[in-house]
Amino acid sequence: MTREPAAHGPGRVEPSRQTTPPVGSTGGSALVVEHLTKRFGDRLAFDDVSFEVGYGEVFGFLGPNGAGKTTAVRTLGTLIAPTSGSAQVAGVDLCPENGPTIRSRISIMPESPGLYPRLTVAENLECFARLYRVADRHERIERALRAVDLAERAGDLCRSLSKGLRQRVALARALLSDPAVLFLDEPTAGLDPVASREVHELIAALKDRGVTIFLTTHRLEEAERLCDRVAILNTAIQLVGRPDELRARLFTRTLEIRLRSELADPAAVFSGLGGIVGWATSAADSYLLTVADDPDRAAPEVARALVHAGADICSIVEARHSLEDVYLELIDEDVEARKR
Amino acid sequence: MKFSWSRVIAIVQKEFRDYRRNRFVIATMAATPVLFLLLPMIQLIAANTAGNTAHLSLRIGLSLLYMLIIPVTVPSAVSAYSVVGEREQGTLEPVLTTPIHREELLIGKALAAFIPTLLIAYAVFGIFLAAATAFAHPAIASAITTAAHVLVQLLFTPLLAGWAIWVGIAVSARSTDVRAAQQLSVLASFPPLVIVALMSLNVIGESVTLAIGLGAALLAVDLLAWRFVAAMFDGEWLLTGSRG
Incomplete structure (x- = not known):
């Protein structure tokens, strides 16, 4: 654990990439999770969850409320014991005896900031710096506060801070120990758009530094913006991959064409075009073409065919499926499957 | 990872x-000792030495018993808040995510209640002795300042406080409501005081040997209570309200 926390204000953290595993780690992955399951009596929190997260990666854990995201973070953070399965966290096997060792290598920022309201910002951080036994305590606190742009508020009581500022203090607290893996549990929950954007900038800056981040969220734009890979969880993992991979796996690639007026015989125009495997009318003057491979290669030929047919082209664009589409598709499928 | 006093100190x-900055704690730590100092002082200063000796002895015993109520009531309210209060304000989870051992957390919480209790209780006893010597009848003052009485106070103050603290933390670790925890822990803190009361009221003959014997027994109970509280502290239940 030799990395230093960030400095110089939100979104302006020092940009050196630091992707080395912590001292004492045995593998190349920050997290290795294999068939992890957690039950509370008859209630299944999450089931047979497996994934890996590399050092320096920002991994998103997406899922609806009650999907088991927070329980998974608590389990990997050794706060609760798994029912079955195994995991390695920052190179250490997940078991009760290794709890303090694992917790010394990671940081968890829970959904609620959990600051002592009657203590000042600096006093809160000092308490946690002591609990982590960081060597250069005061310097670390100053740097962590500068990283979240709160150096001027060090003497303020936490109860006097807004929710957004409290979240930033919680992030500073999570940075104090210079963790090998930083778990952020719904970091923007309950924040207004401005405060959310500030937290996003801070996370993006940490990402640029190469900090390994495990981010749980149900805000899809957040995951799409910040995460290298995501796992979609609804008690069990539905899919893991890069957002663009997930889109490709779930949806065929399509070209969306908008014309000034309707084609007289669209079948004659689109049938037989190379790389186009199907077409449909989406509105009177709009068409969706299913592309076999690469939309960029198919688009010129489509344009030529349309010009040849005398059509006035307004636009030809690749129809983009957002991560939200992927998410909704998977969650809906899962809900349907459970009903059956 | 080994037990760290540095983390204990961080909690303290x-x-x-x-x-x-907590008005409730300040009020508890200030009001209770003042109340339990004024009542016996008024009793002793107003006491008439011409009366029956047994009655006077009972008054002295009661006055000294008041002193021993302080180490029971002051820490129990504070320690009863220690776990459930943190849980309610959402600060327990961040603490448990650090490398802290539950023993470090519990000893830190206990010391934070113990140190001010001991200081307050001894200070109040000191003021009581000084006031008795200055204002009470000399016969009463000398009856109060016997070695056995002073020993009982010095010995049982930390031991009763220790019991009250562990009971308070145990109740707090199993409660879901701060007020209920505080009420229950105050009630549960009193049983050892009964034995001391019997001594103070001369129902059991007061002697140095008996005081030391009872003190040793109470110390053993305190140590057992500490082990029991450490074993019953269930972070998973505290965070999730369920057990796996």
């Missing part, structure tokens, strides 16, 4: 900083 320091 945090608690002290919190007490400073």
